[in-house]
Amino acid sequence: MKTWIRHILLLLYGATCVYPFVWMIGTSLKTSRDALAHPQTPFPAGKLQWSTYGDVWNKLSFGRYFMNSAIVSLLVVAGVVIVYTMMAFAFAKFTFAGKKTIYYTFIALLLIPGVTVLIPLYINMTNLGLNNTYLGIILPMINGAAPFAIFLFTSYFRTLSHELYESAVLDGCGTFKIYYRVYLPLALPAIGTIAIMNFIGSWNNILWPMIIVDSKDLFTLPMGLMYLDSSSFKKWNELMAGALITVIPILLTFPFMQKLYIQGMSAGSVKS
Amino acid sequence: MIAARKKWVPYLFLLPGILLFLFVGVYSVGFSVVLSFYNWAGIDFSTARFEGLDNFRDFLLGDDPVMTRNFYYALLHNFEMAVFGTLFTIPIALALAFVLQHSKLVGFYRTVYFLPMVASGVAIFYVWKGLFEPSGALNSLFAWLGLDFLVAPNGMLGSSSTSLVGIILSGIWGGLPGTLLLYYAGLSSVDPTLYEAAGVDGASRLTMIRKITWPLVKPITLIAVIQIVNGAFQSFENVYIMTGGGPSGSSEVVGTLVYRTAFLNNDYGLASAIGWTSFLVTGLIAIFSFRSLRTDL
Numbered sequence: 001m002k003t004w005i006r007h008i009l010l011l012l013y014g015a016t017c018v019y020p021f022v023w024m025i026g027t028s029l030k031t032s033r034d035a036l037a038h039p040q041t042p043f044p045a046g047k048l049q050w051s052t053y054g055d056v057w058n059k060l061s062f063g064r065y066f067m068n069s070a071i072v073s074l075l076v077v078a079g080v081v082i083v084y085t086m087m088a089f090a091f092a093k094f095t096f097a098g099k100k101t102i103y104y105t106f107i108a109l110l111l112i113p114g115v116t117v118l119i120p121l122y123i124n125m126t127n128l129g130l131n132n133t134y135l136g137i138i139l140p141m142i143n144g145a146a147p148f149a150i151f152l153f154t155s156y157f158r159t160l161s162h163e164l165y166e167s168a169v170l171d172g173c174g175t176f177k178i179y180y181r182v183y184l185p186l187a188l189p190a191i192g193t194i195a196i197m198n199f200i201g202s203w204n205n206i207l208w209p210m211i212i213v214d215s216k217d218l219f220t221l222p223m224g225l226m227y228l229d230s231s232s233f234k235k236w237n238e239l240m241a242g243a244l245i246t247v248i249p250i251l252l253t254f255p256f257m258q259k260l261y262i263q264g265m266s267a268g269s270v271k272s
Numbered sequence: 273m274i275a276a277r278k279k280w281v282p283y284l285f286l287l288p289g290i291l292l293f294l295f296v297g298v299y300s301v302g303f304s305v306v307l308s309f310y311n312w313a314g315i316d317f318s319t320a321r322f323e324g325l326d327n328f329r330d331f332l333l334g335d336d337p338v339m340t341r342n343f344y345y346a347l348l349h350n351f352e353m354a355v356f357g358t359l360f361t362i363p364i365a366l367a368l369a370f371v372l373q374h375s376k377l378v379g380f381y382r383t384v385y386f387l388p389m390v391a392s393g394v395a396i397f398y399v400w401k402g403l404f405e406p407s408g409a410l411n412s413l414f415a416w417l418g419l420d421f422l423v424a425p426n427g428m429l430g431s432s433s434t435s436l437v438g439i440i441l442s443g444i445w446g447g448l449p450g451t452l453l454l455y456y457a458g459l460s461s462v463d464p465t466l467y468e469a470a471g472v473d474g475a476s477r478l479t480m481i482r483k484i485t486w487p488l489v490k491p492i493t494l495i496a497v498i499q500i501v502n503g504a505f506q507s508f509e510n511v512y513i514m515t516g517g518g519p520s521g522s523s524e525v526v527g528t529l530v531y532r533t534a535f536l537n538n539d540y541g542l543a544s545a546i547g548w549t550s551f552l553v554t555g556l557i558a559i560f561s562f563r564s565l566r567t568d569l
Contacts, residue, residue: 006371006374010371010372010375010381013368014381014384014385016445017385017445018387020396020399020400021391023403024395024399027402038406038407039408039415083289083292084289086288087285087288089285090286093274094274094275094282095275099282106293109297112551114508115508115526115531115534115547116304116544116547116551117297117300117547118531118534119304119307119540119544120299120300120307121300124299124300124303139295139296143293143297146293165274175281200393204392204394204509205509206394207508207531211535222393222394225395225398226513236402240398240399240402242395243396243399246394246395247393247395247396250390250391251387258382258383
């Protein structure tokens, strides 16, 4: 294929990837009237109106929502990585009674539609006194991440040579030490993949927080965004300023983590 | 793989995950199965009435014609999302991965392509809502290309014949990059000397693709299809924000139907029954997924 055809293809696809972001940024800098112009343009007509960001930030306590989102996402990631690398280590390294049953029970959870268990989950968490708490938001999210995390970590641990384990035993390492000193550092690509997936997933999750939280103090960023949507009808400039505030932390953190993500994903899917 | 010297050691490693599952998962799963046989409007469970299979009859067999219609349409929409998502994502991603493979600007393109993947979520659903407006970018693009028959006067999401198309398009936009990057990683992991050696041995281009490329691409395709299909059947937030399932149910999916039935109509039993039925449907897909997620244990 000619080089220039390749480039046109790749650039065209690149443009479709980028355009929504261009529109989001452009619209957030428009005046409310300009944002409703027909047909839309991605670029503001007059001077850039930066004040919308301040208005949106102050109108709702976005600072607060931002902190909540960060706390929730980081704790979910930490929980998922610790709990499920441990399980995967056991699945990958040991034979024990009930192994298959336990493994497949957890994998099967992947297929239960999230909405189905919402109501009982809400009742359960409320009975435990965890509604309107961080823990109430976080624990079900960690549990929900189990199937894929267990699957990917187990596959990844299985690709590591067993001699590693044996030489660590000869060096006098206990089982737990082997797990966190030898296997955990080696599984970094898989950990990176799962961490990124779950950071993004919990950052964007609205369904569960919407149900378990009604105190505005515990709103996460996307919930703030939805609240903004319901309170300002078709003010696209405000909505897009809020949207940008919501995605910016993810955009800034992750482009340079892509390598890790891809490494871990392909190690999990290309089974030897 | 070894048998631990102390038999309880492996279980110790499993303990936190299992405890969490017992604490959070088991009760919820169990109770929602029970609920599907009850009529319950929420709050106090002593007001619940056991109804056997009535809930299931309501939406499966037409005892409640409106509900039955809504359910089958919602399920159909989930299927359409899965099928069209797969049909478009897989070939385009694979083709682009091939094209990307020998490009000099791989690093740049990869970063750009990564954007939709990381940002796809609530914020981006609002962006799509804006782009699908009557005055939005898609209508402008079609008009500019002279494809006037594709211009949706009410916006793509605003008319019942095209709302699902809009949802599917935005889904493909968010899902394509992940698949593309996986394929790219897979393709570039092949040692190029392998193709050369095959060429020297007189292998045809087709044989090379069949014997070298395909075995590599196959497991990636499986993972990608599972993710797309599972995503399609779990979808809620995209539909909820972009269309709310409308107009007139044209983009309703099982997720939004269950949500509406439970939290707006307060019919928790019926909502649970619908959820579990859709679980049985996805179970068919599950059997397929299991075979590819099988790990040597």
